[in-house]
Amino acid sequence: MSTFKNFFKVKNIEEVLSLESLFPQLGTEEIPLLNASGRVLASDIISDADLPGFDRSTMDGFAVVASSTFGASDGSPAFLNIKGTVPMGEEPDFSIRPGEAARMPTGGMLPEGADSVIMIELTEAIDDDSIEIYKSVAPGNDIIKRGEDYKAGDTIISAGCRLRPQDVGLLAAFGQDPVSVFKQPVVGIISTGDEIVPVNKNPGSAEVRDTNTYSLAGFVKDAGAIPVTFGIAKDNFDELLKMCSKAIEETDMVILSGGSSVGTRDFTIEVLSSLPESEILVHGISISPGKPTILAKTRGKAVWGLPGHVVSSMIVFKVIVRPFIEHIGGVSLTNRKQQWTKAKMTRNISSAQGRIDCIRVKLSRTNRTLFAEPVLGKSGLINTMVKADGIVMVDINSEGIEEGAEVDVIQI
Amino acid sequence: MSTFKNFFKVKNIEEVLSLESLFPQLGTEEIPLLNASGRVLASDIISDADLPGFDRSTMDGFAVVASSTFGASDGSPAFLNIKGTVPMGEEPDFSIRPGEAARMPTGGMLPEGADSVIMIELTEAIDDDSIEIYKSVAPGNDIIKRGEDYKAGDTIISAGCRLRPQDVGLLAAFGQDPVSVFKQPVVGIISTGDEIVPVNKNPGSAEVRDTNTYSLAGFVKDAGAIPVTFGIAKDNFDELLKMCSKAIEETDMVILSGGSSVGTRDFTIEVLSSLPESEILVHGISISPGKPTILAKTRGKAVWGLPGHVVSSMIVFKVIVRPFIEHIGGVSLTNRKQQWTKAKMTRNISSAQGRIDCIRVKLSRTNRTLFAEPVLGKSGLINTMVKADGIVMVDINSEGIEEGAEVDVIQI
Numbered sequence: 001m002s003t004f005k006n007f008f009k010v011k012n013i014e015e016v017l018s019l020e021s022l023f024p025q026l027g028t029e030e031i032p033l034l035n036a037s038g039r040v041l042a043s044d045i046i047s048d049a050d051l052p053g054f055d056r057s058t059m060d061g062f063a064v065v066a067s068s069t070f071g072a073s074d075g076s077p078a079f080l081n082i083k084g085t086v087p088m089g090e091e092p093d094f095s096i097r098p099g100e101a102a103r104m105p106t107g108g109m110l111p112e113g114a115d116s117v118i119m120i121e122l123t124e125a126i127d128d129d130s131i132e133i134y135k136s137v138a139p140g141n142d143i144i145k146r147g148e149d150y151k152a153g154d155t156i157i158s159a160g161c162r163l164r165p166q167d168v169g170l171l172a173a174f175g176q177d178p179v180s181v182f183k184q185p186v187v188g189i190i191s192t193g194d195e196i197v198p199v200n201k202n203p204g205s206a207e208v209r210d211t212n213t214y215s216l217a218g219f220v221k222d223a224g225a226i227p228v229t230f231g232i233a234k235d236n237f238d239e240l241l242k243m244c245s246k247a248i249e250e251t252d253m254v255i256l257s258g259g260s261s262v263g264t265r266d267f268t269i270e271v272l273s274s275l276p277e278s279e280i281l282v283h284g285i286s287i288s289p290g291k292p293t294i295l296a297k298t299r300g301k302a303v304w305g306l307p308g309h310v311v312s313s314m315i316v317f318k319v320i321v322r323p324f325i326e327h328i329g330g331v332s333l334t335n336r337k338q339q340w341t342k343a344k345m346t347r348n349i350s351s352a353q354g355r356i357d358c359i360r361v362k363l364s365r366t367n368r369t370l371f372a373e374p375v376l377g378k379s380g381l382i383n384t385m386v387k388a389d390g391i392v393m394v395d396i397n398s399e400g401i402e403e404g405a406e407v408d409v410i411q412i
Numbered sequence: 413m414s415t416f417k418n419f420f421k422v423k424n425i426e427e428v429l430s431l432e433s434l435f436p437q438l439g440t441e442e443i444p445l446l447n448a449s450g451r452v453l454a455s456d457i458i459s460d461a462d463l464p465g466f467d468r469s470t471m472d473g474f475a476v477v478a479s480s481t482f483g484a485s486d487g488s489p490a491f492l493n494i495k496g497t498v499p500m501g502e503e504p505d506f507s508i509r510p511g512e513a514a515r516m517p518t519g520g521m522l523p524e525g526a527d528s529v530i531m532i533e534l535t536e537a538i539d540d541d542s543i544e545i546y547k548s549v550a551p552g553n554d555i556i557k558r559g560e561d562y563k564a565g566d567t568i569i570s571a572g573c574r575l576r577p578q579d580v581g582l583l584a585a586f587g588q589d590p591v592s593v594f595k596q597p598v599v600g601i602i603s604t605g606d607e608i609v610p611v612n613k614n615p616g617s618a619e620v621r622d623t624n625t626y627s628l629a630g631f632v633k634d635a636g637a638i639p640v641t642f643g644i645a646k647d648n649f650d651e652l653l654k655m656c657s658k659a660i661e662e663t664d665m666v667i668l669s670g671g672s673s674v675g676t677r678d679f680t681i682e683v684l685s686s687l688p689e690s691e692i693l694v695h696g697i698s699i700s701p702g703k704p705t706i707l708a709k710t711r712g713k714a715v716w717g718l719p720g721h722v723v724s725s726m727i728v729f730k731v732i733v734r735p736f737i738e739h740i741g742g743v744s745l746t747n748r749k750q751q752w753t754k755a756k757m758t759r760n761i762s763s764a765q766g767r768i769d770c771i772r773v774k775l776s777r778t779n780r781t782l783f784a785e786p787v788l789g790k791s792g793l794i795n796t797m798v799k800a801d802g803i804v805m806v807d808i809n810s811e812g813i814e815e816g817a818e819v820d821v822i823q824i
Contacts, residue, residue, distance in 0.1 A: 033611065033626060034625075034626065034629055034641065037629070037630030037633055037634070038630075038633075051794075052620055053615060053617065053620070054617060054618055056792070058721070058790060058791075058792050087606070088605065088606040088607045088618075088647065089605070089606040089607035089608075089616070089618055089619050090606075090616075090618050091616070091617045091618045092618075106720070107605065107607050107620075107720065108607070108618070109617070109618035144790060144792050144793065148793065149792075149793045149794055149795050150795060156798075157798070163630075164630065164824070165626075165627045165628070165629070165630025165631045165633075165634065165726070166627050166630075166726060166794065166797040166798050166800075166824070167798060168626045168627060168629075168630050169623040169624065169626045169627030169630075169722060169726075169794055169797075170623070170794050170795075170798050171626070172611045172621055172622060172623045172625070172626035172627075173620070173621050173623045173794060174621075175611055175612065175613075175614070175621055176611075177611045177612055193500065193501070193519065194499070194500040194501040194502075195500045195501035195519050195520070196501075199445060199584045199587055199588075199589045200587065200589055201587075202587070203465060204501070204502075204503070205465065205466060205503045205521070206466055206500075206501055206502050206503045206504075206520070206521035207501050208464055208465070208468075208519075208585070209584055209585050209586075209587055210584060211581040211582070211584045211585045212581065213446075213584070214445060214446065214577075214580045214581045214583070214584035215577045215578050215580060215581030215584075216577070217446055217449070217577070217580075218448075218449030218450075218575075218576065218577025218578075218580050218581075219577045221449055221450075221577075222449070222577065229446065235500065308518070308519065309470070310581060314577070314578060314581075339751050339823065340753060340782075341752060341753040341754065342753065342754040342755075342782060343754075368818075368820065370752075370754060378470060378556060379470075380468070380470050380556050380561075381556065381560065381561045382463075382561055382578065382581055382582050382585060383561050383562060383582075385578040385581075386568075386569070386578050386579055386582050388578075406780075408780065411751065412576070412578070
């Protein structure tokens with residue numbers, strides 16, 4: 001079956017990323033709002049009321065008609081009669097007119113007639129019923145007007161937003177509990193290779209423990225999805241086929257890793273091609289490390305064959321697999337946020353043209369400048385990813401990056 | 413009890429942050445390695461073996477003695493006898509000498525005598541037993557040497573590290589399952605205020621729904637801790653005292669929010685002072701928004717009184733409370749990572765001296781430059797936090813930031 005490799009031309013990253021639209025979004029579910037941080041909103045939320053629902057004081061002080069204070073100063077204070085005290089959380093049972101004031105707690109509702117608040121520090125009590133005011137205030141001073149935060153009918157958050165804590169707070173303000181969100185993608189993880197042993201086993205002299213299952217599970221979780229591990233498949237057609245079938249049955253996406261050698265790569269392709277309703281979409285991507293990546297569409301689900309080298313599998317996940325997880329999980333394009341930062345390269349890096357080179361970098365801060373120091377090393381060495389804080393992608397047409405150049409760093 | 417406010421001088425942020433050492437770190441627990449991403453490592457991990465444990469091929473090709481290839485070229489290939497095939501995951505049962513080669517899969521163990529691998533593309537099979545080689549290779553070519561990733565006895569990860577997916581992969585490589593981590597801090601959340609109603613209730617004409625419980629719960633989770641909500645306490649001494657006592661009993665840290673008015677602030681102080689084994693450490697911080705923040709140490713636990721304004725409580729959490737959660741959760745100082753980025757301010761911002769001003773900003777990218785656009789607005793307006801992507805802290809001695817200046821943005 002080694003002829004498979006001839007059917008495919010290496011694709012560039014953009015071509016691969018554009019294939020996400022071939023995979024359908026997951027369904028939605030209702031969850032308690034308290035658990036909604038990090039989840040993806042399923043539909044636009046329209047406000048059903050003004051927020052706040054009333055003119056509200058932002059200071060301790062006195063509600064007044066602003067015009068009563070015009071011209072007031074230390075030398076010529078305005079004199080106002082206290083009409084009453086506004087209790088927290090209750091509608092005042094009185095109104096005020098020019099020349100009158102009401103005692104006002106922060107957050108309280110302004111009485112009818114008042115258009116502003118003067119903070120207590122700018123006033124002096126004459127007796128229990130009257131105050132002097134030493135400064136003039138403008139209408140709207142130290143209050144939040146009804147509807148100033150949101151107006152009834154506003155779209156407050158759009159579908160496809162990955163909810164941050166402040167977004168959840170906003171949904172709380174509008175009573176959106178429970179809230180409808182996209183289901184979290186369930187992602188199956190399979191390691192392959194005759195040399196791979198489980199973590200709790202002592203490797204024989206030519207064996208290594210399974211690391212990819214553990215690092216990929218963490219990255220899947222970071223992408224807002226739920227990892228499900230299926231263990232290690234030996235390089236055996238029937239075993240891998242069986243494990244893949246089970247994983248595709250039970251999850252929304254499957255990630256195989258391993259099989260980086262030419263022989264086992266063909267073997268992964270062979271298994272993916274033998275699955276029912278399966279089509280190979282990608283066989284090779286112009287990225288380094290990570291070129292021998294495979295993407296199949298099987299029963300409508302994405303099945304990935306990632307390289308076995310520890311660094312390659314992580315980089316391909318971060319740069320290519322993660323957007324597909326976000327897509328099926330409902331995250332809209334404007335809400336796809338890798339954590340980026342800007343940094344200056346500490347030295348020259350050369351790069352081959354015709355592919356995207358993913359350089360691992362360690363970030364360090366000197367005074368107010370962030371520097372990216374390349375972490376060089378083979379893509380089989382996990383220490384390079386442990387030392388690194390980020391990835392810098394060198395453009396496909398670039399011969400490299402010069403020392404001191406400002407670069408975009410994907411934080412890892 | 414309003415005299416309390418006179419006992420305290422407003423502290424600057426550094427003074428407050430230095431108090432974290434007054435609070436003990438939590439204990440540790442063993443958990444399955446698969447769940448360890450995001451958790452905090454409890455003790456240094458020392459490697460007990462070389463990684464990899466054997467000289468390993470990184471290519472499909474032939475294991476050789478490099479000197480046998482010296483001088484080889486297209487015009488004058490080296491001729492080598494194939495001694496055998498190395499099976500994946502098994503120790504080769506033969507060795508090779510100069511003039512000999514072994515078929516080698518990626519990831520396989522080099523036979524004794526071999527010091528390098530030549531990739532299959534640089535060779536040509538003559539017959540089943542011999543190949544020609546068209547390029548000379550150096551010793552070490554296309555292999556990972558035993559111990560090249562880590563050597564036995566290396567400290568591979570230090571205590572206090574918040575484990576990233578790649579760190580968990582590394583622990584897997586060394587069989588560290590289960591792994592010992594710090595317990596996750598359990599953080600109690602209480603909203604206070606007579607005007608606050610639960611999310612599932614329709615607010616009366618002078619009431620608002622409880623938003624702080626929901627936004628703070630999300631931020632607590634983002635800080636690697638477990639939020640536990642206790643509901644809303646009315647401005648009633650006995651009710652708040654009882655709820656605080658229960659929360660302190662059941663959690664590792666307590667966050668109250670609300671009580672921003674002078675009267676209710678004194679009231680929170682009064683309750684915190686009345687608790688057994690309780691001491692007020694901070695009453696006022698030179699930060700805006702967020703000045704009226706309270707910190708008490710009660711039975712060895714931090715109890716926070718955050719301002720009620722939605723924006724103030726979130727900013728104080730991000731800048732001040734979060735480091736305390738990380739401290740009790742065992743995160744070492746070098747592992748305290750806010751997500752930062754660099755951006756250029758889109759316009760002038762003025763600032764009062766004598767306090768840190770926290771400006772909300774919206775990030776946008778034009779070509780390769782990231783811009784920070786100030787989001788202005790009162791600290792009672794949640795829409796300003798929903799629009800914002802970050803916070804820029806203006807130095808205590810600065811009068812502001814000029815348009816075009818490069819700033820550090822804490823991503824939110």
